[in-house]
Amino acid sequence: MTLGSPIALAKKQISSLQGYSLLVGRAFASLLTPPHYWGDIFIQADSIGVGSLPIVVLTGFFTGCVLALQSAVSLKQFGAISMTGTLVSLSMMKELGPVLTGLMVSGRNASGMASELGSMQVTEQIDAMRALGVDPVRKLVTPRILATVGMLFFLTILSDTVGVLGGGLVAVGLLGLNASSYFHSTYRALQYADVVQGLTKPLFFGFIIASVGTYFGISTKGGTQGVGRATTQAVVVSSVLIIVIDFLISRTMIGIFGR
């Protein structure tokens, strides 16, 4: 790859942003008119939701474990080791659950979408679809966005839950805390604002994963190498966007709810 002039680079970035916005606009517009491909939504929901269960459960569980372990060390210094449950549940619910699940699913599914649609693009299957009178945005992009948003929501709840369980296992088994007071404190720690924040994030993250993954897939150029490039870019861009948007949502929510 050669370094182009900054103006050419800026032009390219702006035109990708324009392409991305157009794609997202068309994906939403296609919700308003028939036909709807319900079957494709279910197939995608199955592959994204059920397929991601193992990695989401594993990461959620061990994140909860390590969170309890690490926070107990610090909390002990203040004689506040009984706060472990509060810390684990707040961290999981507001930050680690949504973000880690988002990153995991992005690694697994944004890449999958980009490579699948990218291969279809370079072998002209997308053009063939258009030639056969089927809108690829309606058929390929919209179902993936809907399925990812829906599934990431539930996967995040699952990740939060197993995180708290994992934390509990460490707190009780290794740190010798009382089980009922641990779980009581995890539950009592959560307020309405925390739950809203924790459940809003996966909706945005799911949208980012699917829209970025399909965008890079559909705009793939340049053969199999292009497919590889699109896959990498999809994961990088969606992961970075997840972290950035996470900050923005947190800031907004704290502005609204004060915590």
Next chain:
Amino acid sequence: MPDTPKTDISSGKPADNGPVLVFDNVSIAFDDHRVLENISFSIHPGETCVLLGPAGSGKSVLMKIANGLVKPDTGSVKVFGEEITTMSEVQLFKMRQRVGMVFQESALFDSMDVEDNIAYRLNEEGVSEDESHKRVQEVLNFVLLGQAIDKFPSELSGGMRRRVSIARAIVTNPDFILYDSPTGGLDPITSTTIVELVVKQRDVAHTTALMITHRLQDAFTLATHRYDEQAGTMKVIPDGAVDESTTFLVLNEGKIVFTGKTLDLTHSEDTWIKAYLA
């Protein structure tokens, strides 16, 4: 989005008897590389236009423009009398329902079997399963691939894929077919089978067509043969006559160098054409 008025797509006839495809001063460039320059021609109902030209002369791009898959930079393209360069993608889908297209590399859906590939458009239109199975079987027999119905594209040879692709394009009896190099990279025997399919489609269904080919031999087979329905094969037109509905369009470096009938082409005095045909 406002509903566009419904055109009668089931009647199987063009809305009028005007040309099926008209290019008027069409030009397109990809990043400063001018691929087509001021292309103007038209194709009339029942005509089979053969598009010739060296590799990279812009034939595939021209065909994609004709189906609205690529938008030209300037110029006007009319399909069935309607301007398509200004149409939205949704309006284009209506137009494409009457057009079949065979891609240069077949472009079959590789995660679907042959039946689902061919029935793609039928399923989309909500045709019942029995009816669609029947029509897929019919069209597969037409392309002599009856036994391949439950195979996947990766299990087929190049020539078989090309024929599945033709089957997919003709299963809905389109009014206009675009064939992009249907014989490219195939042996002479398979090529002849495919040309015979094109001739059959031309003489039995009288479908208007635009066909790209690299093989002059195929182009001339098309011009000098006629399908004999009784015998079930194509036969040479006697007395050295040529099929009147076959026309030629020759592109070179993005410009039209010839357009006209078979005999005009073979008798052309143009040095480049003479060299190309030689």
